[in-house]
Amino acid sequence: MLTLDGANRPATDDVRDGMRALVRSIGLEAEQALGDGWRIQERFRYAAISGRFLAPFTARVDTAQSLAADIGGSGAVPVYANGPRAGQPLAPGTLAAGVVLFDTHLGSLNNVTNDLRFSHERMLGAGRLDLFTGLHASRQTIRMDWLWTSMLLEAKGDNAALIDVRDEGSALRTDGGTVAYGAAFFGNCCRRSYAVEFASLAPYLQASWSGGQLRVDLSVRRDLGRARGSVAGNGPVRPFDVNADGTISPAEAQTTIMPAVRRPVHYDYGYTSWSAGGGYSLSPELAAFVRYSRGGRANADRFVFDGHLDLLSGALLPGARPVDFVREAEAGLHLLSGPLRLEATAFWARTEEQNYEATTQRSTARVYRAHGVELDAAWRRGGLTLAAAATWTDARIAASDVAAEVGNRPRRQAALTYRLAPSLDAGRWSLGLSLAGTTSSYAQDANLLKLPAYAVVGLYAGFRPMPRLTLSVAANNLFDTAGYTEAEEAAIPANGIVRARSINGRTVSAALRLAL
Numbered sequence: 001m002l003t004l005d006g007a008n009r010p011a012t013d014d015v016r017d018g019m020r021a022l023v024r025s026i027g028l029e030a031e032q033a034l035g036d037g038w039r040i041q042e043r044f045r046y047a048a049i050s051g052r053f054l055a056p057f058t059a060r061v062d063t064a065q066s067l068a069a070d071i072g073g074s075g076a077v078p079v080y081a082n083g084p085r086a087g088q089p090l091a092p093g094t095l096a097a098g099v100v101l102f103d104t105h106l107g108s109l110n111n112v113t114n115d116l117r118f119s120h121e122r123m124l125g126a127g128r129l130d131l132f133t134g135l136h137a138s139r140q141t142i143r144m145d146w147l148w149t150s151m152l153l154e155a156k157g158d159n160a161a162l163i164d165v166r167d168e169g170s171a172l173r174t175d176g177g178t179v180a181y182g183a184a185f186f187g188n189c190c191r192r193s194y195a196v197e198f199a200s201l202a203p204y205l206q207a208s209w210s211g212g213q214l215r216v217d218l219s220v221r222r223d224l225g226r227a228r229g230s231v232a233g234n235g236p237v238r239p240f241d242v243n244a245d246g247t248i249s250p251a252e253a254q255t256t257i258m259p260a261v262r263r264p265v266h267y268d269y270g271y272t273s274w275s276a277g278g279g280y281s282l283s284p285e286l287a288a289f290v291r292y293s294r295g296g297r298a299n300a301d302r303f304v305f306d307g308h309l310d311l312l313s314g315a316l317l318p319g320a321r322p323v324d325f326v327r328e329a330e331a332g333l334h335l336l337s338g339p340l341r342l343e344a345t346a347f348w349a350r351t352e353e354q355n356y357e358a359t360t361q362r363s364t365a366r367v368y369r370a371h372g373v374e375l376d377a378a379w380r381r382g383g384l385t386l387a388a389a390a391t392w393t394d395a396r397i398a399a400s401d402v403a404a405e406v407g408n409r410p411r412r413q414a415a416l417t418y419r420l421a422p423s424l425d426a427g428r429w430s431l432g433l434s435l436a437g438t439t440s441s442y443a444q445d446a447n448l449l450k451l452p453a454y455a456v457v458g459l460y461a462g463f464r465p466m467p468r469l470t471l472s473v474a475a476n477n478l479f480d481t482a483g484y485t486e487a488e489e490a491a492i493p494a495n496g497i498v499r500a501r502s503i504n505g506r507t508v509s510a511a512l513r514l515a516l
Helices: 064-072
Strands: 002-004 010-012 019-035 038-063 077-080 095-108 111-124 127-154 163-166 178-180 192-211 214-233 263-281 286-298 323-337 340-357 362-381 384-400 416-425 429-438 454-466 469-476 484-487 500-502 507-514
Touching: 002 127, 038 064, 064 077, 064 095, 064 127, 064 163, 127 163, 127 214, 214 286, 263 323
Parallel strands: none
Antiparallel strands: 002 010, 019 038, 038 095, 038 111, 077 163, 095 127, 111 127, 127 178, 127 192, 192 214, 214 263, 263 286, 286 323, 323 340, 340 362, 362 384, 384 416, 416 429, 429 454, 454 469, 469 507, 484 500
16 A cells, blocks of 8 residues: 655555564562561563554445445446456446555554552551552653555455546546545544653552451552653645656545644643442351442543644643543452352442544543443352353443433443353363353444344363373354444444444364473
């Protein structure tokens, strides 16, 4: 694919590069007793991370004639751009996809983290007091370029051909299937360059006391963060001779370039997180617990665009919130009786989210509320184990920048998810079965289109012919179930085509393991 790099220079990228990461890291840990019940612990890690995110995204699906008319006007004709039928027109009714290539260069996602902790334990009253205090420091570098190319492609699974468009006068409106050197199907948005550093410093304190049947704990942490650097993006559409042939084609006339002037990023933030909870042993086999927490998550690269920062200084604009908060309460029971283990937890949560979706060019600000029950159980007798888990969730959109969404169920949030996994270990051989499933969920927050419920079966068998040798066969999604996890359309469109993604189909693997 031809494109422009982050400095507006012509570049050729290979779609086969796909998604990849190179991570090189080094870390150390040290611990030392200081006397009188005090200890010091040091943890350090540095990671150098780079890579690529290069993947086609289906932005539109319709008949090739309809898409060609949008590009070349009334009377435009779609023709094969490559393959054995290159130059021939497509048969009427043939489906085609308008594809936007996510072409992201990850120059640096380097990060460094350090945690210095002091701990102390002592007897206090009838129980033991454990104290932890420390300082957590981190720094994340983000240097990346979001580049784009848009093309037409056959909507078929294997050997899909690129599609050219000829207008009514037979003039080409595309370059070998390329519609534009930018995200044309996204409104030419999102061409961006980041050179930003996010740093945080967080002192924290945790105290817990346990004695007899009771345990209580309290923790508090103060995060102080800053963002420094510059960004450029959402640049203009201008003619550019991308292939350097001396002429400007219709596709090259729609080239999105990176703005020459970079905008500063220069703001600070701070917030406090805390948690309090405890447990009580009702009997040797049964215990109860309760907890309430408040925490935050600082937004990063997706926050520095879309009207949050002053264009000249990079400072936060009035009303901009660089941190999203979560409040959560939970209470439950833990039972351990002979071969049976059972945990039941009731929860309530309030979650804030600010985000940006490149595929819809939409900035979102929402608050979610959810409550539900989690169950986790296991029963063991000899080599036989029966494990099961289920979560029931009633989640709602409590606030949204789109008033019609308030009260709806968040997209892709099922009311019930579950898993059942019996297994048998008979010494030289073992066998396991799993059933995991979900009830239906809505494709989008408008709650007009549902993703159907599905269940997936897995199977495992192992054999140990000798103590250190194991042969195994595992099958995932044994019955090749189509389980749709997300869809782009909020409702079925006029052409009846919905873009959706499924879980992986059936996969079977065999392994030979030798322990030396």
